[in-house]
Amino acid sequence: MEPITFPVFLEPIDEKMVHHLIVVPDEIAKGFLNGKGAPRIFCSVNGGPEFPCALNPRNGRYVIIASKQLIKKNRLYIDVLFEISIRNDPNNGLGRPEELNEVLDQDETAFQAYNALNDGHKRGYIYYVSQAKSVDSRIKRSLEIVEKIKKSGMLKVDRGQLEGEM
Template sequence: MRFTASLSPIEGPMIHHVIKVPEEVAAGFRINKGAIRVLCSIEGKEEFPCALNPRDGEYVIMASKQLISKHRLKNNETFSVSIRPDLNDGLELPEEFLEVLNQDEWGSQLFDALLPRLKRSLLYYIRSAKSVDTRIKRSFQILEKIKTQSLHSQKNQNP
């Protein structure tokens, strides 16, 4: 689905801008309560995973500083947005990480056991690297941290 939007400032400690999703667009995706994982494209550029988040009776897409900068978004300027369902729930594996997992069955099992939100964060970190070499390096580092339970979120879990 495609719609026209603009950047909207909000008050908050971590997120300062959102992209408001028209009700008729959000209604086409809403199945149950909570965030809805989608693939988003701004001005027809490369898709990225994101979520339609409920906020004050409407749905919004959180706009990070990186997203705003990358797409040169400005307050009160309209731009086109297209969204479609994310069948992988934001968990599409970068090919570099997939190859690392294919070489380590135990590491792959440990990764599969992580919560989806943690997996999404780790995959985003790997995908955000610009070079293949950095994505490979991050893939090995992440898997090693999973195996040694040295991820920050793992330190707070009971085995």
């Protein structure tokens, strides 16, 4: 699917964890809905680099939550029109970085524990690894995650099978 570009305003809201929204027009949002919660999409502000996000239902509308980092990086202001482009994320936000794939491919126990995680936990780990700037840092973070998953993920995987392997 090709990106859809449209003009929007940054909308302030007064909530504890969320302070700004980008409202996606209903006619555009409906093309992304798949019946499985908040669709994962790729976004781009004013033609800049794409970043993963979600199309969240909120008070009868569909919105993209605008983080402080996104606002600062793109110099967004309330009442100043800007363009946003969105397109489907074919991997539903679960496209793993190469470094994490390599580490998981080398450890079957970690791979099984990772696969037992829910999609939200997987996305969190993917984001954590992806945000590292250097390859060495992404490898280090991948190794850290694998150890954490093996320790905490055992509750979600057949314990007898894992304990027999140790």
